[in-house]
Amino acid sequence: MADPSVMSLEEFERHLARAGLAVTPEKARELYACVPFLTAMAARVRADFSYADEPAHVFAAGRPGR
Amino acid sequence: MTAPLYFLSIADAAAAIAARRLSPVELTEAVLHRIAAIDERLNSYVLVTAERALADARKAEAEIAAGNYRGALHGIPIGVKDIYDTGGIRTTCHSHLLANNVPAEDSEAVRRLNTAGTVLLGKLATHEFAFGGPGWDLPFPPARNPWNTEHFTGGSSSGSGAAVAAGLCLAALGSDTAGSIRMPAAYCGLAGIKPTYGRVSRRGVAPLAWSEDHCGPLTWTSRDSALVLQALAGHDPADPASADVPVPDFAAALTGDIRGLRIGVIRHFHETDAVAADGIRTAFDTALEVFRGLGAEVADVTLSPLQDYHAACFVILLTEALAVHEKDLKATPEKFGEIVRDRLTLAAMLSGVDYVQALRMRRRLVAELDAALERFDILITLSAYDAAPQITNVPKFYLFEKPLLTAPFDLTGHPAHAFCIGFNGAGLPYGAQIVGRAFDEATLLKAADAYEQATAWRMRRPPI
Numbered sequence: 001m002a003d004p005s006v007m008s009l010e011e012f013e014r015h016l017a018r019a020g021l022a023v024t025p026e027k028a029r030e031l032y033a034c035v036p037f038l039t040a041m042a043a044r045v046r047a048d049f050s051y052a053d054e055p056a057h058v059f060a061a062g063r064p065g066r
Numbered sequence: 067m068t069a070p071l072y073f074l075s076i077a078d079a080a081a082a083i084a085a086r087r088l089s090p091v092e093l094t095e096a097v098l099h100r101i102a103a104i105d106e107r108l109n110s111y112v113l114v115t116a117e118r119a120l121a122d123a124r125k126a127e128a129e130i131a132a133g134n135y136r137g138a139l140h141g142i143p144i145g146v147k148d149i150y151d152t153g154g155i156r157t158t159c160h161s162h163l164l165a166n167n168v169p170a171e172d173s174e175a176v177r178r179l180n181t182a183g184t185v186l187l188g189k190l191a192t193h194e195f196a197f198g199g200p201g202w203d204l205p206f207p208p209a210r211n212p213w214n215t216e217h218f219t220g221g222s223s224s225g226s227g228a229a230v231a232a233g234l235c236l237a238a239l240g241s242d243t244a245g246s247i248r249m250p251a252a253y254c255g256l257a258g259i260k261p262t263y264g265r266v267s268r269r270g271v272a273p274l275a276w277s278e279d280h281c282g283p284l285t286w287t288s289r290d291s292a293l294v295l296q297a298l299a300g301h302d303p304a305d306p307a308s309a310d311v312p313v314p315d316f317a318a319a320l321t322g323d324i325r326g327l328r329i330g331v332i333r334h335f336h337e338t339d340a341v342a343a344d345g346i347r348t349a350f351d352t353a354l355e356v357f358r359g360l361g362a363e364v365a366d367v368t369l370s371p372l373q374d375y376h377a378a379c380f381v382i383l384l385t386e387a388l389a390v391h392e393k394d395l396k397a398t399p400e401k402f403g404e405i406v407r408d409r410l411t412l413a414a415m416l417s418g419v420d421y422v423q424a425l426r427m428r429r430r431l432v433a434e435l436d437a438a439l440e441r442f443d444i445l446i447t448l449s450a451y452d453a454a455p456q457i458t459n460v461p462k463f464y465l466f467e468k469p470l471l472t473a474p475f476d477l478t479g480h481p482a483h484a485f486c487i488g489f490n491g492a493g494l495p496y497g498a499q500i501v502g503r504a505f506d507e508a509t510l511l512k513a514a515d516a517y518e519q520a521t522a523w524r525m526r527r528p529p530i
Contacts, residue, residue: 012415019414020396031412037466038415044377045424055425056432 007035071096072233073527076290079236080138083130090130090141094123094185097143101187101234104530107215110228112148112206113156114188119143122185129183138293138317140183145235147226148189149196150176150281151270158205159272160192163394163401165205173270174302175239175281182297187235191225196241196274197387198405199224200457210457211254212528213494217454220249222274226284227254231528237285237294243274244379244465245449245472247282248484252497253454255486255523257514258284259291260472262505263479264309266295267302275386276307278379278476287524288485288514292316295507311505319508320515325361327513329354330442332367332501336451339372340468343452349488349496350448356520357446357513367438367445369474375431376469379477381424384413405462432478435501439480444513445501447471449484453494475501483510486523493529 007015012032016023023031071093074082082088098116105111126141146152149159151169158164172180180186191209193199199221200208209224211217212232219227223240227250230238240247242260251258259282266281273279283294296317301310331354336342342350358364369375388395388410395402395410402410438445448471461467475482484499502510518524 016411016414021411021414022399023411027408027411031408034412034463034466035415037463038412041377041381042416042420042423044374045381045420045427047427047430049423049426053426054429055422056429057425 070233072100074236075287076138076142076236076285076293077287079142080140080293083141084135086130090123090126090185091120093141094119094143097187097233097235104232105234107530108210108212108228108232108234109207110191110209110225110232110234111145111188112158112160112191112225115155115186118155119185119187126183126185136183139179139297141185142236143185143187144179145187145190145226145229145238146176147192147223147239147241149192149241149272150239152176152186152189155189157189159195160204160206161194161402162205163398169270171270174267174304175271175298178297178300190229190238193222193224194403194406195272195391196222196243196246198403198409200460201403201405204403208457211454212530213255213454214492215530216456217494218253218457218460220253220450220454222246223250223284226250227256230254230256230284230286232530233527237283237290240282240284241271241274242280242282242472242476243278244383244476245470247284248449248472248482248497248499251284251484252450253495255489255495255497256284256286257288257291257483257485258282259295259483259507259510260475260481261295261299261507262309262481264307265481265505265507266298267305267308269302269305273390275383277386278383280476288483288511288518289317289320291483292320292511292515309505314508316508316511319512321512322516322519324357324513324516327362327444328442329357329362329364329513330367330438330445331364332369332445332447334368335372335471336448340451342448345490346448346450346452346496350498353487353498353517354446356517360516360520362513367442369434369438370431372469372471372474374427375474375477378424378427378431379473380465381416381420382428382477384409385416385421388413408462428477431474435478435480439503443502444509446498447501449497449499453490453492453496472499480504481507481510483507483514485514485517488523489526
């Protein structure tokens, strides 16, 4: 996600608009206050991964639906 | 029997039904009368299917009389969280979006319970789409805690927790994506198992986050959880995540003998990563002494910070939930309750890279938990930081304020079983959870059952 330390309220609103989500200015201000919590979570899932650290996907070729 | 019929455990009711000392019709009528008498104060049901229930009960009674007893769930009245499809019966997900939704078929879990001979009492309140609550802008009011109706049930299986605790069903289906079985179990003083990911089919259950959704029961005792899980568990080719693994006899594992069981205590989750209230920490330490007294070997274990598990769980959950609801959120946002709408809107701030990094973190944390479970047979931690808060004092964004103690095991898929470890001075329950190796639910249930047999908490019922 975009870095909220440099993301203004206006940028937050534009981001939501690009995602196709319409919010009132009042609601945008309320939700904008939660952005630091999301940023902290997004930062936490970034570890010292190596190239070999694959995501925990489950995908089995040749087995439809699985 | 001295307890009212509606307060019987499944095990006791089943024994009486099997011996033909109790009629399924008599039991069902007692529970329906109880619902009629007190549920207007609890709001646990969004739909009571009384005619269906009585028909199911009469059918069970006739089958048993003819010598065709199906097993421990035959003639047992149950409730179903309103995110499980029920064929021909309204299934709303507690949302205006699905206010008139009537599925054609039962979900696989409901089908299996029907096969086991249960009696369907109705559909239970939930947080909207198992995600947002308690809310007052939804088609139905939020469920209330029977231990004190001014307090929160926990969620999202809110009606399931309230109904089982109050004697409005003997078991309920719930679902658990970040704690939605185990939090209501904690706040309502119940047993509730989130089985291993893939153990119970999700087919026909409204998704919240596909890779973290688990289906399971809430019951009064851990033995009852074993009995219901027995009926639910098993491979379903129609669920892509369903595991084709053997299903053991869960009740047979409940020997009461846990001598030598190695229990790892994830103390840092609720003592330093985030801090639980003093009273529940004391209750937890007392519970550990009970396990020691039963012959278990108890030692602390250290994992990654709770916040790491919580972050990975919620980056995945929020992203998958937005994918589920994106179309409706854009087209008819006004049909969602405010809580779900706001949470989904915030999820749009997460990127595809965030999601993949969370999946990479998930693999690492699964390996960490697997390694801990090589040293210990089970792990234990609290399932909530305190007793239930007041229902009007639940923050809309509580998931951002404090990491959920239940979230780690939805992320990793390990089985986790919640059980009651006592009460506070106001009579509200405290809960803990036991975590085990993948597909080893039997050991969790065995340990919790032994604890329940050694303590008196199962003797106490809500004063409502």
